Amino acid sequence: MMETLQLLFQGFTVSLAPINLLWAAVGVTIGTAIGVLPGIGPSLTVALLLPVTSALEPTAAFIMFGGIYYGAMYGGSTTSILLNTPGESGAIVTAIDGHAMARKGRGAQALATAAIGSFVAGTIATLAMTFVAPAMVSFALLFGPAEYFGLMVLAFVTVTAVLGENLALGMASLMLGLTLGLVGIDNQTGAARLTFGIPELLDGIDVVIVAVGLFAIGEALYQASRYRHEKEEIYALKGSLWMSREDWSRSWKPWLRGTAIGYPIGSLPAGGSEIPTFLSYVVEKRLAKKPEEFGHGAIEAVAGPEAANNASAAGVLTPLLALGLPTSATAAIMLAAFQQYGLQPGPLLFENDPQLVWGMIASLYIGNVFLLLLNLPMAGIWVKLLLVPKPWLYGGILAFATLGAYSLNNNIVDLVLLWLIGIGGFGMRLLNVPVAPCIVGIILGPMAEQHFRRALAISQGDLSVFYNPMTHPLAVSLLVIAAAFLLVPVVLRLRRA
Amino acid sequence: MHSTTKLQIGNLALGAILFLLAVLVAVETVSLTPPTQQATVGPAFFPLLVALGLAANAAALFWQALRGRVSADQWLKHDMAPMLIVLAGLVLQMALLTTAGWIVATTLLFATVARAFGSRRIVLDLLIGFLLSAASFYMFNEVLGLSLPQGWIVETFMND
Numbered sequence: 159m160m161e162t163l164q165l166l167f168q169g170f171t172v173s174l175a176p177i178n179l180l181w182a183a184v185g186v187t188i189g190t191a192i193g194v195l196p197g198i199g200p201s202l203t204v205a206l207l208l209p210v211t212s213a214l215e216p217t218a219a220f221i222m223f224g225g226i227y228y229g230a231m232y233g234g235s236t237t238s239i240l241l242n243t244p245g246e247s248g249a250i251v252t253a254i255d256g257h258a259m260a261r262k263g264r265g266a267q268a269l270a271t272a273a274i275g276s277f278v279a280g281t282i283a284t285l286a287m288t289f290v291a292p293a294m295v296s297f298a299l300l301f302g303p304a305e306y307f308g309l310m311v312l313a314f315v316t317v318t319a320v321l322g323e324n325l326a327l328g329m330a331s332l333m334l335g336l337t338l339g340l341v342g343i344d345n346q347t348g349a350a351r352l353t354f355g356i357p358e359l360l361d362g363i364d365v366v367i368v369a370v371g372l373f374a375i376g377e378a379l380y381q382a383s384r385y386r387h388e389k390e391e392i393y394a395l396k397g398s399l400w401m402s403r404e405d406w407s408r409s410w411k412p413w414l415r416g417t418a419i420g421y422p423i424g425s426l427p428a429g430g431s432e433i434p435t436f437l438s439y440v441v442e443k444r445l446a447k448k449p450e451e452f453g454h455g456a457i458e459a460v461a462g463p464e465a466a467n468n469a470s471a472a473g474v475l476t477p478l479l480a481l482g483l484p485t486s487a488t489a490a491i492m493l494a495a496f497q498q499y500g501l502q503p504g505p506l507l508f509e510n511d512p513q514l515v516w517g518m519i520a521s522l523y524i525g526n527v528f529l530l531l532l533n534l535p536m537a538g539i540w541v542k543l544l545l546v547p548k549p550w551l552y553g554g555i556l557a558f559a560t561l562g563a564y565s566l567n568n569n570i571v572d573l574v575l576l577w578l579i580g581i582g583g584f585g586m587r588l589l590n591v592p593v594a595p596c597i598v599g600i601i602l603g604p605m606a607e608q609h610f611r612r613a614l615a616i617s618q619g620d621l622s623v624f625y626n627p628m629t630h631p632l633a634v635s636l637l638v639i640a641a642a643f644l645l646v647p648v649v650l651r652l653r654r655a
Numbered sequence: 656m657h658s659t660t661k662l663q664i665g666n667l668a669l670g671a672i673l674f675l676l677a678v679l680v681a682v683e684t685v686s687l688t689p690p691t692q693q694a695t696v697g698p699a700f701f702p703l704l705v706a707l708g709l710a711a712n713a714a715a716l717f718w719q720a721l722r723g724r725v726s727a728d729q730w731l732k733h734d735m736a737p738m739l740i741v742l743a744g745l746v747l748q749m750a751l752l753t754t755a756g757w758i759v760a761t762t763l764l765f766a767t768v769a770r771a772f773g774s775r776r777i778v779l780d781l782l783i784g785f786l787l788s789a790a791s792f793y794m795f796n797e798v799l800g801l802s803l804p805q806g807w808i809v810e811t812f813m814n815d
Contacts, residue, residue: 213799326715330669333712336705337676340684344698349687351702352680375745382741382771383733549769550783556741556768557761557787560748565801573749577742584738589665607701614696 162292169516173524178221181214182521185222186528189229194543195551196237200230201487201597202377204495205369206558209565211498217514219499221521223492224475228280228522230488231471232529235272235464236540240265240393248431248467251439255452255459260393262455266537270401271409271457272464273533278410279417279465280526283472286421288519294480295505300632301481303613304623308636310606313483315640317430318595319647327591334582335599338363346611358571365494367563368600369487371576372593374559376583378552383584385548392544399537409461412442416465424473430486431470438466472522479503479515482605487594490601497601663720670716677709740771756806761788 172178192203204223211219234249239256252272259268301309318328341352342362353359401409419441420434442462443452452459477483482504484490496503501511508515533540563576586593613633617623627634684702744767751760765784766777774780795801 209795209801210799212801324719326712326719327669329708329712330673330716333673333705333709334676337680337709340680340702340705344687347687347698349698351687351698352683354683378768379738379741380733382737382768383735384731385737385772386734387732547774549772549774549780550765552741552772553765553768553780553784554787556745557765557784557791560745560761560764561757561791561795561803564752565795565803568802570749570752573745573752577745580745581742585665585669588733589662589669591669603705610701611696619696 159289162289165292165512165516166288166520168512169518169520170523172217172513172517173221173521178218178517178521179524181218181222182225182525183528185225186229186232186525186532188222189226189231190233190529190532190540191229191543192226193230193233194236194540195546196241196243196544198555199234199373199488200227201369201491201594202373202555203230204488204491205366205373206562208366208491208495208498209562211495212565216499216501216511217517219495220492220514220518223495224518224522225525225528227471227475227488227492228468228525229529229532231280231468232273232276232533233540234467235276235460236269236537237544239268239272239460240541241544248435248470250432251435251463252460252467254439255454255456257393258453258455259457259460263393264455264457265393266399267401267405267457268455268460269537270399270534271405271461273530273537274401275409275413275416275461275465276468276533277526277530278413279420279467279469280472280529281523282414282417283421283424283469284519284522284526287425287472287476287522290425291476291480291519292508294476295508298481298505302630302633303609303616304630304633305636307606307609307613307624308633308640309481309483310602310609312636312640312643313485313598313602314595314606315643317485317598318592319643324590325644325647327589328595331586331591331593332595332599335368335596335601336603338368338596339600339603345608356571358567358569362604363575363600364566364572365491365497365597365601366566367572367575368579369491369494369597370559370562371579372583372586372596373487374555375576375580376587376593378556378559379580379584380587381548381552392541405457408457411445412438412458412462413465415441415445416462416467417469420466420469421473424470424485425476426473426485430474431467434466434470434473435463438462475522479507479519480505482507484598484601487597490594490597493601659723663723666716666720670713670720673709673716674713677706677713680709681706737771737773741768744768744771752806753804754806757792757803758785758788759806761791 173182192198203226235252238244238249238253239260242253242257244250244253256268259265314332318332319325341359343350343360350360416438419438423434424431439459439462442458443449446452446456446458474486474489477485478489478492482502484493493503501507560573563572566572583593613623623630623633624637625634680702684699687697687699744764747767748760748764762781762784765787766780769780792803796803
């Protein structure tokens, strides 16, 4: 406990250095801007910014990425409320009552309760992360390769089963990611796998290409095919911009409950932001004095889910830093950023690079304060970003997407791969195949294989490390939980049918 | 065509792709070196697991599509033409990138994409595309030290 506070204090000395404050400010500003822009989420932005890792030192880069992640969570509520188009899955629930409030001319109050709720939730959840992450690290020290393999299988299954309604489509996305992850030289034996004699493929397919291809190119192609069929209406902010006394008294409890729901669920390997936001909505509706207002602009229904969304963002960062386990698409891409530096998040990172880890955690506190300042008085300015016409928005997205892909290795093959994956992403959008499992598959797949082979090398080929609960209770229980996530819904559906 | 039929065809196509990938992965990796003394599991083992998973997944998709377990309300209307224009813009950019350079190629990409999204102000689009690509060129090459291709215009007239 004391030690943690000491480390956090050291982290603050890192993150309060003027240059790092600047990166935090840059991060939260970019994050808010892209959160507000419709069609761009935090995962795409971090993916587009991966090339800067070649020029920045790691601490500065992760302080900026952390700021982007938090900033996008704040900004995302703006499109939900004013446009009714949630930029990412965690903001879907906010759109229901937030947009209803905007239609009634209470858009400013909806934005305010979202921003203040995000601040409260983000700060409390970051505080929770400060103490939970070291505990998780000491737990993770018990893990061997077999346990890490189990943890990764659990992450595969939960990311797939939780996102999207259709299991077969989610699995298809995961399998495509695992297949892409196989390409390249096997780093234990040097055998070239699935490279088809193309030298550029020997190093494997870069995660950046896949992420940018699926998110940016795929999304742009999809939007191009859809823009004629979509009509968006922006609701201007008018009247008093401040929350009334009643708004405050109806908001503060949902903020705290949302935090309490969001952080623990977000930090589970099954995490994500969908479940906590939906759960928070249901809880608020049940506890509300006027549940009939839900769906027609109840402020509780914005305050609770927005707090849950931000708290779950801090939750998602916890297993990412402590175990190296990404539970959302954004976290997966941040993991790729760590890999660009040759860093592997997990217990060793806390041990070897406390400056980086604690500097990043401390900067999240600072980022939250910046975000409150950026979002409350300046909400009206951010809203102007919604006026950027779609032709220019997507022109810009594609310019930066190709920039990111080309500058990885300065070769044209990467651009061609980028379109091919983008066309694949377009097809996935048409069929409602979720994209996140694919990203998690390509990043965690090779790591899962490594742990799998290492576990068997240690046991000298004895497969019982994965099923004998007496010798490896942790690994086996992780695999059993994963199997349950996969099979229980199928069994339930078959029984009902 | 009815939208359920389209979605069924889409699911079948996805299943077919997964199945072909399963065959490809299996054929490509089964011949890899067998495990040696040090490594109990060779480089082919995991790919074969993935191939099995791909095949099983393909089967599930086929079953789902043929049983009609796809809901039509998930299929939204879309036009192919604008999407193809965006792709054309990307191909154009690649073709011009190393010769005409980043700024010219990306300006054209920007304007093409804007056109695909229904913009009619070509001159303005070109201007904004130019500003954006020139700014990104300067930002990434001069400040962040990347090397985007400058192309013959800059090479001929600026560097003497």
